[in-house]
Each structure stands twice: as C-alpha cells, then as structure tokens.
C-alpha cells in the first residue's frame with residue numbers, strides 16, 4: 001500500500017516494506033525539523049483530537065507535541081472513560097461522529113481490541129490508533145522498527161528475543177507483524193507458558209517464514225541476540241486465573257543480563273518499565289529505550305504529515 005492510500009492508521013498490517021521505508025525517511029526529516037527548534041507551519045489550521053480511554057504518557061504527549069511542532073493545534077481528553085460522555089453511556093461510534101465535526105484527525109486509545117476498526121468505520125477524518133486493547137498499537141510498532149533501523153542499521157537478518165507478557169502485549173503483537181515484513185529475521189519468544197504468544201501471531205510468523213522458537217529462560221539466548229525487546233506484564237489485561245504477584249518479577253533485566261549481550265546489540269521497551277529493566281542498565285550504550293521514546297515523536301510527526309498534508 002502506498003502512503004497516499006493510507007486514510008486511517010489502525011494496524012501495522014496496513015503497511016508494506018515500501019511504505020515503511022517512506023515513513024522512516026520522512027521521520028528522519030522530522031527529526032531534523034525538530035532539532036532546528038523552530039515550529040513549522042506545515043499543518044497550520046489543522047486540529048488533532050487525542051481521545052484516550054486508557055492511561056498514557058508517551059503516546060499522547062508525543063502525538064500532541066508532534067502536532068504542535070508541525071504548527072497544528074490539539075484538543076485532548078486524557079481520561080475519556082471517566083470525563084467524556086462515555087461515562088454517561090455514549091457509544092464510541094457516537095463520540096467519533098461528533099468529534100468529526102471538530103477535528104481533522106483523531107488519535108484514539110481504547111481498551112477494546114476492535115476499537116480502531118469501529119472508529120474508522122464511522123469516521124470521515126483519519127483515525128490513528130494509539131492502542132486498541134491487547135491487539136493493536138501501530139504507532140508503537142512503527143517507532144520500534146524505526147529505532148531498530150537507526151540503532152542496528154537494518155531491519156533484516158536480525159535475531160530477536162521478544163520477552164514478557166507475549167499474550168496480552170499489543171506492542172509485541174505489532175512487532176510480530178512488522179518483523180515478518182523483513183527478510184532473514186529469527187525470533188526466540190521468552191515467556192512462561194501462561195503468557196505465551198497466541199497462535200494467531202505464530203501463524204503470521206509461519207506464513208512469512210520467520211523462524212522462531214520458545215523458551216522460558218532468556219539466558220538460553222542472551223549472548224547471541226541482536227535485539228532484546230521486553231514489555232511489562234499487562235496487569236490490567238490479565239484474566240482472573242493468572243496471579244500478577246507470581247509472575248511480576250519474571251522479566252527483570254539487570255546489568256548482569258545486559259553484560260552478556262553482544263557489544264552491538266540493543267534493549268528496547270515501549271515503557272513504562274514496570275518489572276522490566278533496572279535503572280542500573282540506563283547508562284549502557286545498549287540501553288536504547290529512551291532513544292526509542294524520543295523516536296516516537298519523529299514517527300508521529302511523520303504520520304501526521306503523511307495523513308494531513310495534501
């Protein structure tokens with residue numbers, strides 16, 4: 001799919017390699033623009049609505065910053081579940097229809113897996129998913145791949161360990177979609193069986209001939225991987241039969257772990273790092289997660305530019 005055909009951004013499955021390359025080079029330009037320090041007028045007169053039904057720091061603030069940096073304006077509700085008309089029982093669809101009359105683009109974070117698709121189905125203006133349940137978080141997946149490209153110089157022929165709550169983590173699910181677009185990648189999935197990657201994502205890996213295996217121990221692969229991608233246990237999405245207390249410390253990454261990694265390798269995490277990377281790792285050059293969060297600004301500037309600048 002070419003960039004001009006993208007109306008809504010609700011899933012990484014909308015992207016092909018060519019579109020990703022265009023997005024990444026636009027993001028490079030956005031970084032330069034940001035570093036100039038002067039606000040641009042590229043999106044002057046455009047309004048972005050940030051409609052967030054779930055908590056967020058990075059996604060919402062980086063989208064808002066992205067819009068402001070491009071000269072647009074922002075209307076925002078950071079706790080839509082409680083403070084919007086959703087609290088009175090308004091459907092997501094009706095809220096989207098109404099906001100269509102105010103904004104030129106809507107960034108939506110919602111707890112239901114199909115919320116992005118539902119919003120896009122009734123919206124005349126572009127919908128960008130900022131996280132849909134445990135299924136989608138396309139802009140996070142895109143910024144993760146962009147970070148890998150910047151840090152490792154490529155997205156092909158890499159060995160990944162994807163670690164954490166692989167069952168409920170939407171960011172890991174998006175990485176699976178995107179890693180599958182590239183060639184020669186290999187993945188080891190690291191999690192206890194209760195949080196294993198769902199079959200639907202394993203199917204995507206098989207269909208794209210990405211070789212993968214599963215283990216419960218990161219130590220099995222730590223010295224050979226290029227990218228360690230970790231995400232916290234998604235406490236708010238755990239079913240009642242899984243005890244958070246029993247699994248919350250399974251994914252801690254300390255300096256001893258990182259020391260065993262190759263010199264040219266990286267650790268990424270969408271953050272927040274709850275029960276994942278210890279602060280003692282932060283000063284190691286392999287710790288890429290704050291640079292990753294910064295890249296989120298450039299990718300989101302590029303996405304807004306792509307959708308709104310005609």
Ligand code: NCD
Pocket residue numbers: 058059131137140170171231232270271272
């Ligand atoms: C992630 C999310 O909300 O899905 N965070 C983010 O957007 N940076 C990951 C998480 O909360 O674990």
